[in-house]
Amino acid sequence: MILLASPGLAEAPLFDPFSGYRTAQYRAPIPAPPEGIPALxxxxxxxxAAQGATLLDVHPLRTFxxxxxxxxxxxxxxxSLPGALWLPVVGWGTTEAWADAYLHAALKDHASPDAPVIVFCQLDCWLSWNAVQRVRALGYDARWYPGGVDDWQAEGLPLVPLDPLPLQD
Structure with a gap:
């Protein structure tokens, strides 16, 4: 389905018809968590986090x-949240093979198969909604923190400067 913004101008659909991932307008209210994934x-x-969950920040970088x-x-x-891993390219609706491999390697190296992986970005961020489904598809106990850094900061909790997790060969 193509949505027309005005005669002659077509916009991309909001969701990929095959994967179900959001592919446009990433900053918008999210009505519900992905099916079967708890929102925290x-x-x-x-x-x-105190029990060993992995915190996975998927805040985007467009220029890098x-x-x-x-x-x-x-x-x-x-x-970001203290102790979080930042993977800035794994939440897009369409990802390249290297970004998928980056996510897989990061989880393999840093996440425990016995503890949840909590995926977040900021409030109203569809990138975390996409990424949490990718984490689940890789076999991890995926949880979603929809308010992300915005809710964390609103609770008066500290944020710390963070650099993206280095890309490994």
Whole structure:
């Protein structure tokens, strides 16, 4: 289905018809979590993190360069939950093979198969909605923190500067 913004101008559909991932207008209210994935409040995130859950921030970077040693160069400063991993390219509706491999390797190296992976971004961020489904598809106990850094900060909890997890070969 093609939505017309005005005569002669077509917009891309909001969701990929095959994967179901949101592919446009990533900052918009989200009516419900993905089916079968629990949405968490800040106290639940705190409790699960204290028990060893992996915190996965998927806040996007649109402009970046990756050096030969896997370090991300980017113009934006990003603050996140203490102890979080930042993977800035895994929440887009359509991802490239290297981004999928990046997510898989990060989870393999940093997530415990016995503890949840809590995926977040910021309030009204469809990137986390997409990414939490990818985490589940990789076999992890995926949980979603829909308010992300916005809810964390609103609770008076500290944010810390964070750099993206380096890309490994």
């Amino acid at each position: 409040s800040t106290p639940w995130v705190q409790a699960l 360069e990756i050096t030969a040693n896997g370090t991300w160069l980017h113009p934006e400063r990003h603050e």
